[in-house]
Amino acid sequence: MQMTNPAALPADWRDLYALTKPGVMRLVVFTAICGLLAAPVMPPLVIGFTAILCIALGAGAAGALNQWYEADLDAKMKRTAKRPLPAGRLDRQTALHFGVGLGAFSVILMELATNALAAILLAVSILFYVLIYTVWLKRRTAQNIVIGGAAGAFPPLIGWVAATGRIELLPVFLFAIIFLWTPPHFWALSLFVRSDYAAAKVPMLPVVAGVAATRRQILIYAIIMAAAAVAPWPLGLTGWLYGAASAILGAVFVVFAIAVAANKATEPKEMGQEKRLFAFSILYLFVLFAALVADRWLLP
Amino acid sequence: MTKVADEDPKPEAEIIRARQRERARIMAWLLGGFVFLLFLITLAKIGMGK
Numbered sequence A: 001m002q003m004t005n006p007a008a009l010p011a012d013w014r015d016l017y018a019l020t021k022p023g024v025m026r027l028v029v030f031t032a033i034c035g036l037l038a039a040p041v042m043p044p045l046v047i048g049f050t051a052i053l054c055i056a057l058g059a060g061a062a063g064a065l066n067q068w069y070e071a072d073l074d075a076k077m078k079r080t081a082k083r084p085l086p087a088g089r090l091d092r093q094t095a096l097h098f099g100v101g102l103g104a105f106s107v108i109l110m111e112l113a114t115n116a117l118a119a120i121l122l123a124v125s126i127l128f129y130v131l132i133y134t135v136w137l138k139r140r141t142a143q144n145i146v147i148g149g150a151a152g153a154f155p156p157l158i159g160w161v162a163a164t165g166r167i168e169l170l171p172v173f174l175f176a177i178i179f180l181w182t183p184p185h186f187w188a189l190s191l192f193v194r195s196d197y198a199a200a201k202v203p204m205l206p207v208v209a210g211v212a213a214t215r216r217q218i219l220i221y222a223i224i225m226a227a228a229a230v231a232p233w234p235l236g237l238t239g240w241l242y243g244a245a246s247a248i249l250g251a252v253f254v255v256f257a258i259a260v261a262a263n264k265a266t267e268p269k270e271m272g273q274e275k276r277l278f279a280f281s282i283l284y285l286f287v288l289f290a291a292l293v294a295d296r297w298l299l300p
Numbered sequence B: 001m002t003k004v005a006d007e008d009p010k011p012e013a014e015i016i017r018a019r020q021r022e023r024a025r026i027m028a029w030l031l032g033g034f035v036f037l038l039f040l041i042t043l044a045k046i047g048m049g050k
Helices: A013-019 A022-038 A045-069 A071-076 A092-113 A116-137 A144-164 A169-192 A194-199 A211-230 A240-262 A272-298 B002-007 B010-048
Strands: none
Touching: A013 A045, A013 A092, A013 B010, A022 A045, A022 A144, A022 A169, A022 A272, A045 A071, A045 A092, A045 A116, A045 A144, A045 B010, A092 A116, A092 B010, A116 A144, A144 A169, A169 A194, A169 A211, A169 A240, A169 A272, A211 A240, A240 A272
């Protein structure tokens, strides 16, 4: 059997695809579609499709550049050690070229297909994720997820702006909802994988401030997020369908967050409440945004 | 190990060629799709009066 260094071979397309973090992209694409469909103006189908494609490609570029920068960190964590770069299946320069090229392509195509404001927002979201979150905050502060969460909050705003060409109050609320949703979502996860973050010396909140403080923060953010999610309804930006869905979902989210706050467990295998909140947080966002679209299209 | 590798360098060359072929095929499809997408975007823009 011949010994070959896999990183010296031409990159396999599957590894390039894995660089884009397809799992994360599902939520990005879904929220972007919802932002676009919730807008009062519907662009032609091909323009809408291209806008979503650009947002997905932009998110993929940000994911690739994140993995390019964090290859050393990923190698130290069980959850990420099998990614193409830490596993040695891809060389870093290929990942860098792929990420920069994909990012530039997505922004240019967005400008050609939709409008300059959507393209600028897409560029800002990519740069924010790579420079502000990945390079600057992640290894320096326990607030990394709080500020970095803004990068993931852009897709519905960009979807809306791609359709209308304007920033309005409702898409700003959509941005705020995802921004406030990110900390409880990630902190719930980081509670039961905190040994991974500790081993990689990433200052996630449970590692720096402890488990109890993280649980309190999860509850505080859950309450603020639930309130922000309901707010568009009394402000007259949405109908009762979204209002009812956001109220019920928010109440369940807060109840689960209270259960997390009350939990005293320190071992991951005893953190059923945290795992439940993490799983529900994903469902929460999907159903909330689906309710927004249903509200826009089904109600008179 | 080295002796075997010297005697039979074929597998690595084959892997490289196979990957290059596969990537070239995917690239061709993507470029074709991109051109078609640009065509459709142009038609849509004309339809919108832009």
